[in-house]
Amino acid sequence: MIHIAAAQVADLPEIDSLLDARFGPARRNRTAYRLRDGAAPDAALSFVARDGAALIGSVQCWPITLRGAAGSVQPLVLLGPVAVAAAREGQGLASALMRAALAAADALARPPVLLIGDAPFYGRFGFSADATAQWQLPGPVDRARLLLRGSAAGLPRLGWVEPALPARRAA
Numbered sequence: 394m395i396h397i398a399a400a401q402v403a404d405l406p407e408i409d410s411l412l413d414a415r416f417g418p419a420r421r422n423r424t425a426y427r428l429r430d431g432a433a434p435d436a437a438l439s440f441v442a443r444d445g446a447a448l449i450g451s452v453q454c455w456p457i458t459l460r461g462a463a464g465s466v467q468p469l470v471l472l473g474p475v476a477v478a479a480a481r482e483g484q485g486l487a488s489a490l491m492r493a494a495l496a497a498a499d500a501l502a503r504p505p506v507l508l509i510g511d512a513p514f515y516g517r518f519g520f521s522a523d524a525t526a527q528w529q530l531p532g533p534v535d536r537a538r539l540l541l542r543g544s545a546a547g548l549p550r551l552g553w554v555e556p557a558l559p560a561r562r563a564a
């Protein structure tokens with residue numbers, strides 16, 4: 394019986410194993426990791442999929458910030474990684490995890506959600522690269538894969554995506 398549940402701290406070792414299996418240990422060299430180094434995931438927006446006791450999918454979200462050229466500092470949510478066990482692909486699990494995370498973000502009035510990923514997949518959840526062309530990250534990023542969900546109203550056109558300020562980091 395497959396179910397989606399809020400991710401717990403105790404799930405982290407299993408989530409790490411799934412991520413190592415799907416992305417390889419070199420995943421930690423990715424630019425997204427520079428945005429969340431030392432941060433804890435946003436527990437209210439992070440979910441796991443289990444089949445009985447087995448962890449078969451995960452989505453995590455993290456607090457980050459967008460600093461504008463004029464000095465503005467805007468909180469954002471960084472979504473990812475999303476991963477599903479290889480043997481369970483194509484069953485709608487990633488989509489269910491995405492819907493759970495985004496519904497929670499909406500219900501809790503969280504800031505806009507940013508991710509680095511494939512637009513053909515994430516576009517169906519309302520993500521696009523339209524607003525992010527001039528946002529800089531602490532590492533290389535494929536511009537077509539820097540995707541924001543929803544309206545960019547009020548967000549700077551030119552900005553720096555950075556780790557969350559310490560006060561904003563999840564406990």
Ligand SMILES: CC(C)(COP(=O)(O)OP(=O)(O)OC[C@H]1O[C@@H](n2cnc3c(N)ncnc32)[C@H](O)[C@@H]1OP(=O)(O)O)[C@@H](O)C(=O)NCCC(=O)NCCS
Pocket residue numbers: 415416474475476477478481482483484485486487488489509510511512513514
């Ligand atoms: C990508 C991943 C999370 C998808 O999980 P999943 O549970 O199979 O996804 P779902 O069943 O919810 O959705 C499958 C749909 O997404 C599409 N899809 C999956 N990955 C895609 C991609 N990279 N680009 C475009 N479409 C993609 C499938 O073609 C399928 O389309 P359909 O609904 O029109 O048939 C999973 O393959 C995975 O863990 N891959 C390895 C890690 C990874 O690449 N994560 C994403 C990082 S950007």
